[in-house]
Amino acid sequence: MTTFRARVPYAEAAKALLRDTLFDAAGELLRHRGWSDLTMADVATAAGVSRQTLYKEFGSRPAFAQAYILREADRFLGAVEEAVRVNSDDPKAAVTAAFEVFLAAAAEQPLVKAIVAGDGGDGLLNLVTNQAGPVLSQATARLTACLKTTWPDIPEADLRFVSENLVRLAVSHAASPSAQPQGTARSVAAVFGPYLDSLVAAAR
Amino acid sequence: MTTFRARVPYAEAAKALLRDTLFDAAGELLRHRGWSDLTMADVATAAGVSRQTLYKEFGSRPAFAQAYILREADRFLGAVEEAVRVNSDDPKAAVTAAFEVFLAAAAEQPLVKAIVAGDGGDGLLNLVTNQAGPVLSQATARLTACLKTTWPDIPEADLRFVSENLVRLAVSHAASPSAQPQGTARSVAAVFGPYLDSLVAAAR
DNA sequence: TTTGTGGTGTCGGCCTCTTTGACACCGTGG
DNA sequence: CCACGGTGTCAAAGAGGCCGACACCACAAA
Secondary structure (H helix, E strand, C coil), X not given: CCCCCCCCCHHHHHHHHHHHHHHHHHHHHHCCCCHXXXXXXXXXXXXXXXXXXXXXXXXCHHHHHHHHHHHHHHHHHHHHHHHHHHCCCCHHHHHHHHHHHHHHHHHHCHHXXXXXXXXXXXXXXXXXXXXXXXXXXXXXXXXXXXXXXHCCCCCHHHHHHHHHHHHHHHHXXXXXXXXXXXXXXXXXXXHHHXXXXXXXXXXX | CCCCCCCCCHHHHXXXXXXXXXXXXXXXXXXXXXXXXXXXXXXXXXCCCCHHHHHHHHCCHHHHHHHHHHHHHHHHHHHHHHHHHHCCCCHHHHHHHHHHHHHHHHHHCHHHHHHHHXXXXXXXXXXXXXXXXXXXXXXXXXXXXXXXXXXXXXXXXXXXXXXXXXXXXXXXXXXXXXXXXXXXXXXXXXXXXXXXXXXXXXXX
């Protein structure tokens, strides 16, 4: 099976490529040092781009962090959506699988590691806790859309409610894990399962 | 398993992206009409780029065709290499698999269809028959390299000989199929198999 | 306290690549 | 014969990226 690039005019693709190159460079650097030990100049040169270009594209250091986190969140959602799609017949299993894949991925992710390893004052942590608005709303929106396509008969408001709370739980567990991913996933699924079942039952 | 983008400075990546976008656009258009019914302007606009940019990058219409064909050939080689790697223990099976995957892919490929559907005067056919030099040498080189890594003990000159003739046979069968891919692949493998076996035996 | 160091954010000029519109050239069909 | 459409080329204008420099701020050493 071959993957096809979305047919997109070159100008847009080039811009996306620029952003992705910057993000990937940052991710690579974050694998070795923390966010606070990381210069904007470092990121730019690692991406093969001038510092100025970086600033032109993102405006400021925190803005870049924000954008980067949003993209990583989107990455995760991709994996999660896949897990949901596979278990579309069993909501509880879907939640378990999605949570598990998310937590497992999060544990390996340089960004997440950088966040939990940070001292809290390094700016990244704030973006998923204190000022988590953008992350939450984006992740919630995408997860809602995913659930909507999987179970179209359930009212969107209900799905939105479920999504938001799942996202919040996921972020929380990723930031400070309490147990193994499997155990966490099962317990979350146990909580949400019955509610989801009732939604599915009521919808048909 | 996640696929990683090669860490490449933005400038190079952008250029590659431009070429790929152009190629993909051409491929898309070739799906519906023949090469001769296809304007350079069509290709450019389909890629979201000005006609001038296309000319600057490739120089002329036949030069673009040449480059496009070379890239498609490279695509095929990727699939072929995979087939070879999987069957590294059995040269005959490797040839069979490689040939089969190549012919199957070729039958589905818009470029190949455009070539065989063309009236012969449309310029594309010449590039793989009359003026096939670049295609053959590139494909031969890459296939040789692939075989070299798979069976490092066999002299490179022998591998090169095998490669070139396999490539020529493959192009020929792709351009004018005589039978089903499987049958063709088996017969070619039957021809080359014993020779390959002897090479392997002699090398150790 | 002063001073030096290092990172952030901004500015202006330069350079490269893309776009735009125009043009000459040429083959084909009315 | 001539209008049409596609190829190939050009100069000028625009956009995006690069470079060097600078002010600003925090922090640490003298």
